[in-house]
Amino acid sequence: MGNPLGRYLLTLSRLWGTSLAMQFEYQANLLLEVVAAVANLLGSLLLLSLFYGGGRALGGWSWPQALVVLGVYTLLEGITSTWLRPNLSTIVGHVQQGTLDFVLLKPIDSQFWLSTSRISLMGLPEIATGLGLMIWAAGQAGIRITPWLMIQTLLMLVASGLLLYSLWFLVSTTSIWFVKTWNATEVLRAALSSGRYPISAFPTAVRRFFTIVLPVAFLTTVPAEAMLGRLTLPWLLLSLMVACIGLALSRAFWQFALRFYTSASS
Amino acid sequence: MRNTAFSSRAVSSRALRSPKVRPLQSLQHGWRVARALFASQYALMLEYRAEIVLWALAGMVPFIMLAIWIESPAGAALGMGPTQLARYFLAAFVVRQFTVAWVMTVFEEDALQGRLSPMLLQPLHPFWRYLASHVAEQATRLPFVALIATLFFLVLPWAFWLPTPQRALLTLAATFLAFVLNFLIQCTMACMCFWSDRVNALERLIYIPILFLSGTAAPLDAFPPALRRLAEATPFPLLVNFPAQLLSGGEVQIAAGFTALAIWITGLFLLMTLLWRIGVKRYGAMGA
Numbered sequence: 001m002g003n004p005l006g007r008y009l010l011t012l013s014r015l016w017g018t019s020l021a022m023q024f025e026y027q028a029n030l031l032l033e034v035v036a037a038v039a040n041l042l043g044s045l046l047l048l049s050l051f052y053g054g055g056r057a058l059g060g061w062s063w064p065q066a067l068v069v070l071g072v073y074t075l076l077e078g079i080t081s082t083w084l085r086p087n088l089s090t091i092v093g094h095v096q097q098g099t100l101d102f103v104l105l106k107p108i109d110s111q112f113w114l115s116t117s118r119i120s121l122m123g124l125p126e127i128a129t130g131l132g133l134m135i136w137a138a139g140q141a142g143i144r145i146t147p148w149l150m151i152q153t154l155l156m157l158v159a160s161g162l163l164l165y166s167l168w169f170l171v172s173t174t175s176i177w178f179v180k181t182w183n184a185t186e187v188l189r190a191a192l193s194s195g196r197y198p199i200s201a202f203p204t205a206v207r208r209f210f211t212i213v214l215p216v217a218f219l220t221t222v223p224a225e226a227m228l229g230r231l232t233l234p235w236l237l238l239s240l241m242v243a244c245i246g247l248a249l250s251r252a253f254w255q256f257a258l259r260f261y262t263s264a265s266s
Numbered sequence: 267m268r269n270t271a272f273s274s275r276a277v278s279s280r281a282l283r284s285p286k287v288r289p290l291q292s293l294q295h296g297w298r299v300a301r302a303l304f305a306s307q308y309a310l311m312l313e314y315r316a317e318i319v320l321w322a323l324a325g326m327v328p329f330i331m332l333a334i335w336i337e338s339p340a341g342a343a344l345g346m347g348p349t350q351l352a353r354y355f356l357a358a359f360v361v362r363q364f365t366v367a368w369v370m371t372v373f374e375e376d377a378l379q380g381r382l383s384p385m386l387l388q389p390l391h392p393f394w395r396y397l398a399s400h401v402a403e404q405a406t407r408l409p410f411v412a413l414i415a416t417l418f419f420l421v422l423p424w425a426f427w428l429p430t431p432q433r434a435l436l437t438l439a440a441t442f443l444a445f446v447l448n449f450l451i452q453c454t455m456a457c458m459c460f461w462s463d464r465v466n467a468l469e470r471l472i473y474i475p476i477l478f479l480s481g482t483a484a485p486l487d488a489f490p491p492a493l494r495r496l497a498e499a500t501p502f503p504l505l506v507n508f509p510a511q512l513l514s515g516g517e518v519q520i521a522a523g524f525t526a527l528a529i530w531i532t533g534l535f536l537l538m539t540l541l542w543r544i545g546v547k548r549y550g551a552m553g554a
């Protein structure tokens with residue numbers, strides 16, 4: 001038990017074990033979630049197809065190429081339901097009821113605890129359909145999947161997942177001040193829904209916004225470019241850098257926010 | 267365990283609701299109840315203004331879709347120029363702001379945490395309370411929506427338009443009816459709480475056709491004909507597409523739209539009442 005990494009891993013396995021045990025109480029939910037994943041995918045396909053009638057293309061992306069972007073988006077949605085929402089949506093409740101005190105007193109990093117203590121099976125159908133769509137659509141686009149391509153894509157997906165986490169965590173942290181902002185993450189989710197489409201489908205000003213201010217481009221378009229084998233090295237490095245900056249920011253912002261936490265009813 | 271004593275009291279509370287009074291008196295009573303409910307809910311909503319602003323912002327999907335539609339040649343192929351597209355999606359945003367319903371979320375929470383039990387004892391159907399809170403929330407939203415619309419016209423001044431007085435009135439009526447329809451859809455599904463402890467997965471499910479078929483993401487004119495007919499067989503396009511087309515001055519079958527609204531509202535109201543009657547008898551009061 002002397003080694004901190006071992007301690008963290010052991011805690012994590014216990015937490016996830018109880019989390020999963022709790023989920024199996026509600027099996028009907030999981031079935032509905034499969035239906036929801038399929039319906040969501042059909043809806044997204046329908047919407048995307050509206051831009052492709054009559055031989056038109058969307059922002060210079062062919063139909064199978066745009067499907068890769070949609071696959072990445074679906075995968076990220078799944079990650080959100082499996083990992084981000086179950087954890088980060090509890091922060092606001094902790095602040096409101098004052099139970100954040102207990103989290104802060106635990107002999108474990110508070111950001112780690114709040115970000116990882118739960119895991120949900122709800123996103124698995126979407127993770128599976130997202131990955132499936134990515135691979136299938138890349139095949140349709142004439143891409144031969146080489147090991148190097150896979151490494152690249154995986155790396156970009158990890159970077160995109162970490163960036164997504166940072167955004168969620170930054171937004172959830174604001175509840176230290178605003179207490180009842182359950183909807184802050186809904187705003188983020190609505191904004192991120194722009195990631196269903198390749199970034200070049202947007203007008204220039206909007207494109208800049210979604211690259212620099214709210215880095216949606218790095219969430220879905222960049223991993224899709226990697227999967228299609230046309231990601232240049234500068235973009236790969238930039239994407240990794242953005243993810244690191246996001247993580248560092250989320251860390252710094254959490255520690256800054258804690259200085260303002262005064263516990264409930266005090 | 268099911269608490270039969272409890273539900274029988276809930277049933278007897280229904281008798282309380284129709285005391286033998288003259289119609290005028292009961293009308294006055296109803297008005298007083300409505301005013302008190304609205305005033306208290308409005309005060310409550312004002313407390314959470316920041317949250318409501320966020321919620322309103324969460325309805326930005328039409329603006330994202332507008333950006334793509336303007337850039338894509340598909341808009342022009344549809345016969346909708348940038349001006350008409352901009353007007354349509356702004357109208358869709360506004361309409362959505364005043365048709366949002368979240369009965370399922372609150373009802374599930376109230377049922378799970380046992381708050382529903384005291385509400386059933388009151389001589390007032392719980393759904394009236396939810397209705398008041400929805401209307402109060404819309405009133406809180408009003409200034410914010412006006413602000414967004416102003417900003418929209420500052421960014422895209424060429425899209426500015428004022429609907430004709432006739433269209434404005436029709437939009438008001440259609441939006442209100444669309445809200446009632448959405449509220450009833452949610453109430454009907456909320457009644458499922460009596461059979462299942464968790465309806466949030468069901469709620470996620472109902473948002474999917476609302477997003478894709480209502481006209482939030484694309485005007486229904488853009489759908490291929492077969493799909494359009496399919497969408498029009500559901501109540502969802504009535505929620506956004508119909509009022510938004512009215513507001514933005516697009517071509518729309520006015521009489522058919524209002525007839526469909528009336529039919530869906532009546533049907534769902536009857537279904538909801540029936541489900542509630544059966545469901546409330548099954549209600550076991552959480553924790554009893």
